[in-house]
Amino acid sequence: MTTLAGAVALYTIARLALVxxxxxxxxxxxxxxxxxxxxxxxxxxxxxxxxxxGMVVFKSLRLRVNDQIARVDEQRAAQRTDLQARLRGED
Incomplete structure (x- = not known):
């Protein structure tokens, strides 16, 4: 599994190489x-x-980036919910 930065970097390099x-x-x-x-x-x-x-040729890379973005969004939403619960005094 790659990180979001790694997936974006790989996708960007592939697109630039295609150009x-x-x-x-x-x-x-x-x-x-x-x-x-x-x-x-x-x-x-x-x-x-x-x-x-590039959208067609690098579809798998694009989908990997989209997946990583969704994971980061889920983590941020969970952290935000946790922070709001702690600020309300809930445990």
Whole structure:
């Protein structure tokens, strides 16, 4: 089981790597065809392509992050309930 920070970091790194790979494919694919594509243009198109693609490709990572967020929310709710009970004088 991973922590929330670890799951978010892994998901973020995977998404960024996908953008880099797509940008490189655009740049080198254009060079093969004989067209020069600026890096910024390739990066913009890579981000636009990677947004929906990452949701599908990295579904398991996204679900892991969602699960960790739900666990943290449950823990915080339990701690808040416990604190409120102690403040009311209940044990």
């Amino acid at each position: 880099v790979v797509i940008a490189l494919v655009i740049i080198f694919g254009a060079k093969i065809v004989g067209v020069e594509v600026p890096v910024l243009v390739a990066a913009v198109f890579a981000v636009l392509i990677a947004l929906p693609l």
